[in-house]
Amino acid sequence: MPKVTIMGAGSTVFARQIMTDILCLEGLDEGTFALVDIDAERLELAHQIADKLVALSGKNWTVTASTNRRAVMGGSDFIVNAIEVAGMANVRHDFDIPMKYGINQCIGDTIGPGGIFKALRTGPAWLDILHDAEELCPNALVLNYTNPMSILTLVALTGTTMQTVGLCHSVQGTSKQLADYLEIPYEEMKFKCAGLNHNAWFTELSYQGEDMYPRLRERAKVPEVYEKDPVRFEMMLYFGAFVTESSGHFSEYVPYFRKRPELIERYCRKGYLGETGFYANNWPTWRKQNEESIREMLEGKKEIPFKRSHEYASAIIEGVVKNKPTVIYGNVRNHGLIDNLPDGCVEVACLIDRNGIQPCHFGPLPEQLAALNRSHMAVHTLMADALLNRNKEAARYALMLDPLTAAVCSPAEISALFDEMWSAQREYLQPFEA
Numbered sequence: 001m002p003k004v005t006i007m008g009a010g011s012t013v014f015a016r017q018i019m020t021d022i023l024c025l026e027g028l029d030e031g032t033f034a035l036v037d038i039d040a041e042r043l044e045l046a047h048q049i050a051d052k053l054v055a056l057s058g059k060n061w062t063v064t065a066s067t068n069r070r071a072v073m074g075g076s077d078f079i080v081n082a083i084e085v086a087g088m089a090n091v092r093h094d095f096d097i098p099m100k101y102g103i104n105q106c107i108g109d110t111i112g113p114g115g116i117f118k119a120l121r122t123g124p125a126w127l128d129i130l131h132d133a134e135e136l137c138p139n140a141l142v143l144n145y146t147n148p149m150s151i152l153t154l155v156a157l158t159g160t161t162m163q164t165v166g167l168c169h170s171v172q173g174t175s176k177q178l179a180d181y182l183e184i185p186y187e188e189m190k191f192k193c194a195g196l197n198h199n200a201w202f203t204e205l206s207y208q209g210e211d212m213y214p215r216l217r218e219r220a221k222v223p224e225v226y227e228k229d230p231v232r233f234e235m236m237l238y239f240g241a242f243v244t245e246s247s248g249h250f251s252e253y254v255p256y257f258r259k260r261p262e263l264i265e266r267y268c269r270k271g272y273l274g275e276t277g278f279y280a281n282n283w284p285t286w287r288k289q290n291e292e293s294i295r296e297m298l299e300g301k302k303e304i305p306f307k308r309s310h311e312y313a314s315a316i317i318e319g320v321v322k323n324k325p326t327v328i329y330g331n332v333r334n335h336g337l338i339d340n341l342p343d344g345c346v347e348v349a350c351l352i353d354r355n356g357i358q359p360c361h362f363g364p365l366p367e368q369l370a371a372l373n374r375s376h377m378a379v380h381t382l383m384a385d386a387l388l389n390r391n392k393e394a395a396r397y398a399l400m401l402d403p404l405t406a407a408v409c410s411p412a413e414i415s416a417l418f419d420e421m422w423s424a425q426r427e428y429l430q431p432f433e434a
Contacts, residue, residue: 002031002321005076005137007069007129008083008146009035009050010042012294016049018080020306021314023057027322030060034072043067045294052298056306069132076137077321080313081129081144085122086428088284093424094118095280101417102408104258106248106268107279110148110198111376116383116399117421119151123387124431126152130160141320141356143167143313149197149331150376151383154345157333159388165316165357166331166345168197170244172310177229178205178242181219182212193349194338194362196376197331198245199253200347201369205242216242230267231257231274239368244347248274254372255407319352326352332359339364344377375403392422392432 004022009015019033033050037043047065054061066072073079094114095105108114126146133140142164144153153166171193179186184207192204205212213236219225220233231247235254243250247267251257251274257267258274268274296302308314312328319326330350334341337348337359351358365373382398385391396418399405405414422429 002028002077002317003034003075004031004078004080004317005034005036005069005073005140006046006080006082007036008081009046009065010037010039011082011084012042012046012049013290014082014145015046016053016294017309017311018082018313019050019053021308021311022317023053023059023061024306024308025314025318025322028059028318031062033061033063034076035063035065036067036069036072037065038067040067042291045291045298048298049294049304052304053306056304069129070136073132073136076133076140078313078317079129079133079137079140079142081126081142081146083122083125083129083146085118085125086425087118088287090117090121090425090428091280091283093421095277097421097424098405098417099277100420101413102259103405103417104264104276105252105279105404106258106272106274106276107252109279110150110249111379112252112402112404113399113417113421115148115151116379116395116402117425119148119383120386120395120432121425121428122146122148122152123155123383127155127159127387130156130162130164133162134160138162141165141316143316144331145313148383150345150380151387153197153331154333154380154384155387157345158384163356165350166197166347167312167316167328168331168347169311170198170246171200171329171347172312174202174242174244178202178212178216181225181228182207182215183219184212192362193244193329193347194365195244195347195369196345196373197347198243198249199373199376200244200329201241201365202244203241203366203369227269229273230269234267239372240366241369246272248272248278252404253376255403258404259407316352316357320354320356323354327360328352330357330359332357335359336361338362338370340367340370341365341373342377344380346373375401386432390432390434 050063098113156164231251236242334346349360382394386395
């Protein structure tokens with residue numbers, strides 16, 4: 001009877017999907033969901049939809065909910081982290097202030113000025129959760145979904161004793177896109193992939209024993225194919241491998257595509273393909289629509305979806321609890337997994353069974369890809385210092401080294417940007433000023 005505690009359960013669409021996935025598992029007929037959120041109203045929505053999902057499943061899962069995590073964490077076998085700290089209050093600051101300095105972000109929640117300040121807001125609360133877990137459920141497996149993924153997972157792995165894995169859906173999603181671009185059956189495509197979250201590389205792609213990269217390069221010449229993923233196709237053509245994160249978001253991770261208006265016009269497109277301010281301009285609306293959708297489900301005006309997704313949480317729970325071996329791509333500590341990357345948080349294939357998360361050795365990445373990854377690992381290391389030691393200046397140095405920020409601004413400008421963002425968000429950065 002596993003106990004699954006979901007932190008940030010008020011993120012109702014995500015929590016609903018994770019619970020749905022778990023309830024879809026064969027042979028896992030009873031257990032407990034413990035839902036936690038500091039927003040009582042959103043938590044109640046999550047509680048109600050959880051009860052509906054359990055009823056739909058016909059299984060004997062129980063649901064508890066509390067705004068006080070310590071009241072429900074005890075005995076957790078799994079902790080799913082999906083918290084968002086002061087996001088609504090700062091989503092405009094994260095985009096608007098950097099834009100004044102010419103730093104053009106599409107998503108801006110895992111890297112760049114927006115991602116670094118999201119880490120500063122989120123890290124202290126994340127560490128508080130982990131320290132409570134060390135006391136109340138030290139053997140729990142922590143599944144982190146909150147961005148910035150690499151920074152927060154690295155902090156958990158180096159600053160606490162909790163067994164933690166960072167989870168995303170970029171490998172699953174991108175591999176399916178690649179099969180579509182190549183016009184081959186996904187189930188028969190083979191690949192190797194490793195790197196960092198949102199910066200992992202498909203170093204091998206094959207179908208029926210044939211290397212698919214020559215075909216993918218040919219497909220990139222087809223305008224309607226290229227237009228679906230301009231930045232990623234450019235990276236593949238010039239760096240030799242396809243990357244896991246969408247064109248729009250990945251364009252923020254490198255210094256090539258967003259530093260001049262003509263480059264943005266050439267390589268960036270609407271929506272997730274690189275639209276300026278896409279996340280900041282739309283996220284408040286998305287959040288409101290998601291909550292309205294949940295209310296419609298609860299009122300019977302809208303069908304409650306009950307289909308398992310490709311998120312990895314349920315596969316991990318099934319693998320551990322039912323000893324059903326499977327392979328997922330997880331963010332784990334680089335203890336010699338990728339030979340030419342330093343100690344830090346990397347994304348590699350991991351075997352899951354009753355023994356938990358077992359990362360697989362990958363070997364070396366092609367050097368040009370490793371070099372791109374190392375530039376971000378330096379930022380991650382500085383941010384871990386900032387969060388674990390309450391070191392504000394380490395965060396400033398991290399922003400200095402961010403590839404896109406450095407491509408646009410001088411050190412003096414970056415320092416001024418940092419101070420302006422700090423001033424705007426000071427209310428939410430109190431742990432650093434104590």
